[in-house]
Amino acid sequence: MVKTGKQIGFGPRPPVVVVLGHVDHGKTTLLDKIRQTNIASSEPGGITQHIGACQINYKGQPITFIDTPGHKAFSQMRSRGAKVADLAVLVVAVDEGVKPQTLESLKYIKKAGINYLVALNKIDVSNTNIERVKKLLSQNGIMVEGYGGDIVAVPISAKTGKGIDELLEMISLLAQMAQLKGNSKDKLEGVILESRLDPRRGTLATVLVRNGSLKIGDEVWVEGLRAKIRAMIDDKGKMVKIAVPSQPVGVLGFKTVPPVGGKVKRAEGEIPEEKPKAKKVEEPQKEEKKLRIILKADSLGTLEAIESSLPEKCQVILSGVSDVNESDVLLANTTKAEVIAFDVKISSLVKKLAEEELVKITQFKIIYELLEAVSKKITKFLKLTKEEEILGRAEIIAEFKIKNERIAGCQVKEGKIAKQNLIQLRRGEEILGNARIKSMKIGKNDVDEAKTGEEFGVVFSPKLDFAIGDMLASLRKIEEV
Numbered sequence: 001m002v003k004t005g006k007q008i009g010f011g012p013r014p015p016v017v018v019v020l021g022h023v024d025h026g027k028t029t030l031l032d033k034i035r036q037t038n039i040a041s042s043e044p045g046g047i048t049q050h051i052g053a054c055q056i057n058y059k060g061q062p063i064t065f066i067d068t069p070g071h072k073a074f075s076q077m078r079s080r081g082a083k084v085a086d087l088a089v090l091v092v093a094v095d096e097g098v099k100p101q102t103l104e105s106l107k108y109i110k111k112a113g114i115n116y117l118v119a120l121n122k123i124d125v126s127n128t129n130i131e132r133v134k135k136l137l138s139q140n141g142i143m144v145e146g147y148g149g150d151i152v153a154v155p156i157s158a159k160t161g162k163g164i165d166e167l168l169e170m171i172s173l174l175a176q177m178a179q180l181k182g183n184s185k186d187k188l189e190g191v192i193l194e195s196r197l198d199p200r201r202g203t204l205a206t207v208l209v210r211n212g213s214l215k216i217g218d219e220v221w222v223e224g225l226r227a228k229i230r231a232m233i234d235d236k237g238k239m240v241k242i243a244v245p246s247q248p249v250g251v252l253g254f255k256t257v258p259p260v261g262g263k264v265k266r267a268e269g270e271i272p273e274e275k276p277k278a279k280k281v282e283e284p285q286k287e288e289k290k291l292r293i294i295l296k297a298d299s300l301g302t303l304e305a306i307e308s309s310l311p312e313k314c315q316v317i318l319s320g321v322s323d324v325n326e327s328d329v330l331l332a333n334t335t336k337a338e339v340i341a342f343d344v345k346i347s348s349l350v351k352k353l354a355e356e357e358l359v360k361i362t363q364f365k366i367i368y369e370l371l372e373a374v375s376k377k378i379t380k381f382l383k384l385t386k387e388e389e390i391l392g393r394a395e396i397i398a399e400f401k402i403k404n405e406r407i408a409g410c411q412v413k414e415g416k417i418a419k420q421n422l423i424q425l426r427r428g429e430e431i432l433g434n435a436r437i438k439s440m441k442i443g444k445n446d447v448d449e450a451k452t453g454e455e456f457g458v459v460f461s462p463k464l465d466f467a468i469g470d471m472l473a474s475l476r477k478i479e480e481v
Helices: 027-035 072-084 100-112 130-139 164-178 300-309 327-333 348-356 369-380
Strands: 011-013 016-019 052-058 059-067 087-093 114-122 152-153 181-183 189-198 204-209 219-222 225-228 231-233 248-252 264-265 290-298 314-322 338-342 361-366 389-403 405-416 422-427 430-440 449-453 456-460 471-477
Touching: 016 100, 016 405, 027 087, 052 164, 052 204, 052 248, 059 164, 087 100, 087 164, 114 164, 130 152, 152 164, 152 231, 181 204, 189 300, 189 314, 219 231, 219 348, 231 430, 231 456, 290 327, 290 369, 290 430, 300 338, 300 369, 314 327, 327 348, 338 369, 348 361, 361 369, 369 449, 389 456, 405 471, 422 456, 430 449
Parallel strands: 016 059, 016 087, 087 114, 114 152, 290 314, 290 338, 338 361
Antiparallel strands: 011 181, 052 059, 189 204, 189 264, 204 248, 219 225, 219 264, 231 248, 389 405, 389 471, 405 449, 405 456, 422 430, 422 471, 430 456
16 A cells, blocks of 8 residues: 655644664663564564664654664764754663763764753663763753753663653653644755665665655656655555655655765756766775775665774775675685675676685674674784884773873883883784874873883873773884884
C-alpha cells in the first residue's frame, strides 16, 4: 500500500530530534523502545553504524528522530545530525556518567544552536546515583535543573521503558515552545542523511525533507547530481508518494551515490548535469614507510568516518562505496596495498584473483574492530628504529580535568621524562600515538623533566586519548645528541 504525507500547505511541522551521546549509552535502545522495534540487536556489535531516521506518533503528534552512532569514529555523522535537527536529546548512562563523546556531542549541539534536554539512561542498573551524575554534568558545562541551570534532565530506562513517556512529553513541550513551521507548497529543501548501494535496489539515499515536499517523479539536484525519484520508502518499509516537512524517506532514483550532507533541491530548467568527480588514486609515498590500503565501504557516511579516524601512518590509495572488484585487487598488487572491506561483498572470482595476486583482503562489520585491526597492522611501522633512543618510561596512574584540559598523572618508572622530547603513548603492545608535552608540573611547580620515582602531571599536544595504566616513552633521535 502506498501512503501519502498528511501535511498540506503552511502550518506547524513535526520537530526533528537528534539523539546524541557516548557509545553504548543506550541511544538506539531508547529509540527501539519508543518505536517498539528491535534495531539495536540487528546492528553489528549492537552499535549503530549509520544515521537512522524515523517518525513516531505521540498523542496524535508526529516526532522525527535521528539516531547517530556514538563511536568516536563517527564524529562527523554526529555533527551532521545536530545540524539538521531542531532539538537534541543527550543520552547519558547513569552508571558511567560523562564520557568523551558526551562532551563532543554537547559541542555539536551548541554549535548548531539548538535546544536540548538530557536523558539519564540505565536507571534500572543497581547502585546508580542520579544526583552524582547531575553534579558531573554541571561540572562539565551541562547545567541541569537543580544544579545552576535550566536544562531538563529526565531519568529513564530504555530497557524497561520507565520515564519514556515523561521524556516524550518534554520533547513535545519544547517543540511547541519553538513554534516550528513548515510549508509543503514551498520550494523543496532537503538534506541527504545517508547514501549507500543497496544490493537489490541500487543507490539508496536517506533524505530528510526540511521544507516543501518531495514526490515520486520529481527531478532533483544534489550538488551537481541529477536524479528522478522512482520510489520512496518510509522508516517502516512502506512506499510513500509524497514526503512533507520533517519527514525522512529512503529515495531510489540516483544513478550514483549522492554526497552525505548534500542539499536536495528540485531541478528546474535544462541545466547540464555535472558528472561526479572520479576518485583520485593516491600515488604511494616512497619516502616514508606507511601501511597502504584500498578501502571499500557500504555507505558514504561510514567511509567518511573510517577515513577520518585512520592513523597518520596509513595511506589510503583508493576508497569508494562499492563491492570489492577485480580492479581493486590489481591496483592493490601494483601499489603493494591491502584491501579493507567494510560490510560489502567480495565475489568468489575476486577472492580467487586476490589469491593469485597475493593480495590480502580483510572484511569487517564493526567500525571499531576495523580501526583496532588497522592500528595493530600499523604498529610494526611505528616501532622504534636505530635512529631513536628511549630516555625514560612512565606509567599513567591518575587522570584529572582542569578548565577542560585532560591532565595525565604519571610516575616515572625508569630514566627520565623530558618536556623537550617526543612522547609516545602505549597500551600494552599497541602504540596509540605521539605527542609533545604542552605543560608539565610536579605539584604546583612547572618543570622541564621528571626522574625515576617522581610523580608529575602533563598535558599533551595534540591531545591523546589516554587511560589509567597506559605507558609513556620519552624519545630522542640519536642524531640530535
